[in-house]
Amino acid sequence: MTSRSSLHHWAGFTLVEAIVTVAVSTLVLLTLGKLIVYFYQTNAYTLQEATAISQARRGVENAMRDLREASYGSDGSYPVMTAATSSLTFFANANADTAIERITYRLIRGTLYRTVVLSAGNPPSYVGGAISTSTVATSVVNSAATAVFQYFNEAGTLISTPVNISQIASIRTTLVVDVNVNRAPVSFTLTAGATLRNLKSQL
Numbered sequence: 001m002t003s004r005s006s007l008h009h010w011a012g013f014t015l016v017e018a019i020v021t022v023a024v025s026t027l028v029l030l031t032l033g034k035l036i037v038y039f040y041q042t043n044a045y046t047l048q049e050a051t052a053i054s055q056a057r058r059g060v061e062n063a064m065r066d067l068r069e070a071s072y073g074s075d076g077s078y079p080v081m082t083a084a085t086s087s088l089t090f091f092a093n094a095n096a097d098t099a100i101e102r103i104t105y106r107l108i109r110g111t112l113y114r115t116v117v118l119s120a121g122n123p124p125s126y127v128g129g130a131i132s133t134s135t136v137a138t139s140v141v142n143s144a145a146t147a148v149f150q151y152f153n154e155a156g157t158l159i160s161t162p163v164n165i166s167q168i169a170s171i172r173t174t175l176v177v178d179v180n181v182n183r184a185p186v187s188f189t190l191t192a193g194a195t196l197r198n199l200k201s202q203l
Helices: 004-011 015-068 197-202
Strands: 080-083 087-092 101-108 111-117 131-137 149-152 170-177 188-195
Touching: 015 087, 015 111, 015 131, 015 170, 015 188
Parallel strands: none
Antiparallel strands: 080 087, 087 101, 101 111, 111 131, 149 170, 170 188
16 A cells, blocks of 8 residues: 555655745746846836937937028028027028028927928018927936037137127037936936037128
8 A cells, every 4th residue: 555655755745845846936937037027127228228319419410510500591680599508599501402491499398309490481581481390309307507508609718698699609519318317327418519600700
């Protein structure tokens, strides 16, 4: 006659051993699952950060290209219309045609936008002209101490606010990008500058 202990022996595990094995296996699986989720979330966040930085880099390069083409508006307006620490409006040929557009860069709640207004009518006016808006950069986290736009005179001296637009010879743009300020990696800072070459003779 076969005893109960013999059955346990043939099964390979006692009841206690089976419970311990299941518990350990469950713990390992839970830990592995958490690691997989963490790895996925970290990679997803890193990808988001890289995408935001790449977008901001392209946007800053395009902004500098616009600024280098700053010139008098089709209606005779001075090349720089308004200049502030988080917004800038100027006139430039933005699309390689013969017309001069009015371009505005403005930071609104962490997103930098570019708005282009075409001139219309005869004589030309920017009132009633076609308007298009695009996103330059997202996840912008500039602090109050880090201006998006800084303005310099012909001698390279920073112009204090309120900015006298007639003194502007060059403009520096700084964007601090961070998808989540509470997570690594740390924020990424993009800085670029442009000289308003069409104004040199006017300064």
